[in-house]
Amino acid sequence: MKTLSINPAFVTGLDEIDLQHAFFVDLLARLTPALRNSKSLPRQVRLLQEIQLFAAFHFHSEENLYREHGLSDHQLTHHQKRHGELLGALNHYIFQLEQEKETVESILAVLGDWFAFHAVEEDGYAVTTLFSQQAEAESRNQTNMLSLSLQSFDPDDPFG
Numbered sequence: 668m669k670t671l672s673i674n675p676a677f678v679t680g681l682d683e684i685d686l687q688h689a690f691f692v693d694l695l696a697r698l699t700p701a702l703r704n705s706k707s708l709p710r711q712v713r714l715l716q717e718i719q720l721f722a723a724f725h726f727h728s729e730e731n732l733y734r735e736h737g738l739s740d741h742q743l744t745h746h747q748k749r750h751g752e753l754l755g756a757l758n759h760y761i762f763q764l765e766q767e768k769e770t771v772e773s774i775l776a777v778l779g780d781w782f783a784f785h786a787v788e789e790d791g792y793a794v795t796t797l798f799s800q801q802a803e804a805e806s807r808n809q810t811n812m813l814s815l816s817l818q819s820f821d822p823d824d825p826f827g
C-alpha cells in the first residue's frame with residue numbers, strides 16, 4: 668500500500684483533518700496525469716467530479732469536527748461560507764470545461780492554489796483558533812475550581 672506523505676507545513680494539528688488533506692493531495696497527484704493526458708472531455712469531467720465529491724465530503728466532515736471541538740459559531744459560519752465558495756467555484760470551472768471555455772491546466776492550477784491557501788492558511792487558522800479557545804476554556808475551568816475550593820475553605824477547620 669502506498670504511503671501518504673504531506674509537507675509538514677500543511678499539518679494543522681487535528682489528525683482527522685490532516686489525514687483528509689493528505690488524501691486530497693494524494694488524489695490530486697494520482698489524477699493529474701490522467702487529466703492532462705486524456706483526450707476525452709467526459710473522462711476529464713468525471714475525474715474532476717471525483718475530486719469535487721471528495722472535497723464536498725471533506726468540507727462537511729471538517730465542519731462537523733470544528734463544531735464537535737467547539738469552534739465559535741462566528742468562525743464556523745465564516746468557514747462554511749468559504750467552503751461553499753470553493754465548491755461553487757469548482758462547479759463553475761467544471762461547467763466551463765464541459766463548454767470548452769476552460770482548460771484542465773487552469774483548473775489544476777486553481778485546485779493547487781485552493782489547497783495551498785485554504786487548507787494551509789484558513790484551516791490552519793481555524794484549528795489554531797480552536798486550540799486557543801479550548802485552552803481559554805480550560806484555564807477558566809481551573810480558575811472556577813480554585814475559587815470554589817477557596818469559597819469552601821474554613822480557616823477554623825482547615826482540614827475539613
Ligand SMILES: [Fe+2]
Pocket residue numbers: 684688725729785786790
Ligand atoms: Fe480542509
Ligand SMILES: [Fe+2]
Pocket residue numbers: 726729746750785786789790
Ligand atoms: Fe476548511
